[in-house]
Amino acid sequence: MTHSIQTTMLSDGTDLAALRDEEGRSLSGRLFSDAEIFELEQQRIFASTWIALAHESEIRRTGDYVVRRMGLDPVIVSRNQDDSVHVMLNSCAHRGMQLCRVDHGNAHTLVCPYHGWAYGLDGVLAGTPHEEEIYRGRLSRERYALKKARVEIFGGWIFANWNPEAPSLDATLGDHRWYMEMLLCRSDGGQEVLAPPQRFVVNANWKLIVENFSSDHGHIGTTHRSLVDVGLFPEVRGHSSTTSNHNGHSMLHNPQLDHEPVSGGPLEDLKAHPPAAMPSELVDQLKNHLNEEQIWVLANRYPTTGAIFPSMAWVVFAPFPAGDQLSSVFTVRLFFPISPDRTEMLSFAVAERDASDEFKRLVLRATTFAFGPSGVFEADDLENWSGMQRSLGGVINRRRTHVYPAVREPDNSGWPGPGEIHQGTWSDAVQWNMYRKYFELMTD
Numbered sequence: 001m002t003h004s005i006q007t008t009m010l011s012d013g014t015d016l017a018a019l020r021d022e023e024g025r026s027l028s029g030r031l032f033s034d035a036e037i038f039e040l041e042q043q044r045i046f047a048s049t050w051i052a053l054a055h056e057s058e059i060r061r062t063g064d065y066v067v068r069r070m071g072l073d074p075v076i077v078s079r080n081q082d083d084s085v086h087v088m089l090n091s092c093a094h095r096g097m098q099l100c101r102v103d104h105g106n107a108h109t110l111v112c113p114y115h116g117w118a119y120g121l122d123g124v125l126a127g128t129p130h131e132e133e134i135y136r137g138r139l140s141r142e143r144y145a146l147k148k149a150r151v152e153i154f155g156g157w158i159f160a161n162w163n164p165e166a167p168s169l170d171a172t173l174g175d176h177r178w179y180m181e182m183l184l185c186r187s188d189g190g191q192e193v194l195a196p197p198q199r200f201v202v203n204a205n206w207k208l209i210v211e212n213f214s215s216d217h218g219h220i221g222t223t224h225r226s227l228v229d230v231g232l233f234p235e236v237r238g239h240s241s242t243t244s245n246h247n248g249h250s251m252l253h254n255p256q257l258d259h260e261p262v263s264g265g266p267l268e269d270l271k272a273h274p275p276a277a278m279p280s281e282l283v284d285q286l287k288n289h290l291n292e293e294q295i296w297v298l299a300n301r302y303p304t305t306g307a308i309f310p311s312m313a314w315v316v317f318a319p320f321p322a323g324d325q326l327s328s329v330f331t332v333r334l335f336f337p338i339s340p341d342r343t344e345m346l347s348f349a350v351a352e353r354d355a356s357d358e359f360k361r362l363v364l365r366a367t368t369f370a371f372g373p374s375g376v377f378e379a380d381d382l383e384n385w386s387g388m389q390r391s392l393g394g395v396i397n398r399r400r401t402h403v404y405p406a407v408r409e410p411d412n413s414g415w416p417g418p419g420e421i422h423q424g425t426w427s428d429a430v431q432w433n434m435y436r437k438y439f440e441l442m443t444d
């Protein structure tokens with residue numbers, strides 16, 4: 001493989017790779033605040049790998065679309081007449097005018113507000129005003145189509161990629177798919193998002209946020225301590241572990257929070273204490289979609305939080321006290337970097353599609369109560385993220401390092417799944433795994 005040193009050099013002569021000390025497990029603060037590095041991330045990550053954009057249930061009907069971003073490029077995610085899903089630049093092929101100017105909608109064609117060029121929901125040029133008179137059949141529908149990205153769907157989530165050479169989404173998920181199936185692909189009817197996403201901007205670099213979601217167990221007892229103190233959340237007891245998978249993906253596993261296992265095996269246990277956002281009457285369907293090992297993990301080492309690198313994460317709690325009822329929390333998070341120190345987040349509440357309306361209402365309420373801009377958990381986290389970023393404003397702070405020294409050897413003993421398992425609560429393995437992938441993309 002050819003490796004261009006030129007392309008890893010920053011304009012002041014610093015080699016990007018030197019901003020990571022693999023041996024000393026540290027990263028330069030510059031990675032979180034530098035405009036040139038942010039621009040490289042746009043090219044080498046957000047324009048080159050699979051980016052999660054939307055859930056299929058957001059565009060259920062023909063003509064539905066939502067507007068999202070891949071890096072800084074605005075894109076339309078649409079459902080065409082033949083039910084196919086498309087992701088294309090939200091920018092007219094004529095002179096680049098923004099086509100869709102609202103967050104979401106439904107349309108038969110996408111008409112440019114500037115000169116009126118019209119496109120199908122698959123991005124192909126459908127027509128222009130006075131077309132015959134002006135162009136006399138010479139206007140190529142394909143040549144003047146909207147620029148389209150590759151699209152793949154996993155667990156109902158729509159991913160897109162500008163890079164024609166990139167491996168498939170499946171290959172990119174690799175072993176991590178085994179874990180994500182437990183959360184996203186486990187019932188006959190699949191899942192849906194329960195409302196349009198909450199959107200908010202955090203004054204922090206996107207990596208600081210993703211590394212937290214990716215499995216930072218270490219902050220729960222400090223940052224979120226007050227939630228346990230006032231009785232809003234049970235103490236996490238027993239055995240935790242994290243899974244690091246290829247390509248920077250990760251997952252944190254906790255014991256079930258509030259009960260001892262019931263007899264009869266994992267499936268019976270899950271019927272008594274269902275996974276987040278899944279009503280007990282659907283639990284039997286788990287065996288239609290997951291194997292015994294996956295069901296064991298779901299029952300005994302509950303997936304609690306994790307991330308699909310680079311820009312998708314989730315947190316689930318079951319059960320969670322919501323007012324006077326117990327409900328469960330299932331938030332999926334998409335991250336859209338805006339600048340080195342600002343990130344837009346979309347926060348979704350998710351449940352099994354075949355759950356009752358009343359059950360979905362409880363999940364939506366509990367998820368919004370815990371996460372999102374007004375969530376009792378997230379309010380704590382927001383302060384951490386923006387507090388770290390504030391400290392990066394100065395020259396000296398940008399020169400100091402972020403350290404990830406909690407190192408343990410992987411220990412997969414007794415573990416039925418793939419990946420590297422790190423036992424216990426305190427580990428920086430998952431975060432370091434994420435940055436390994438980050439540097440692979442950024443310096444290759």
Ligand code: FES
Pocket residue numbers: 092093094095096097112113114115116117
């Ligand atoms: S820019 Fe869209 S029609 Fe001219």
Ligand SMILES: [Fe+2]
Pocket residue numbers: 219223224377381
């Ligand atoms: Fe947190």
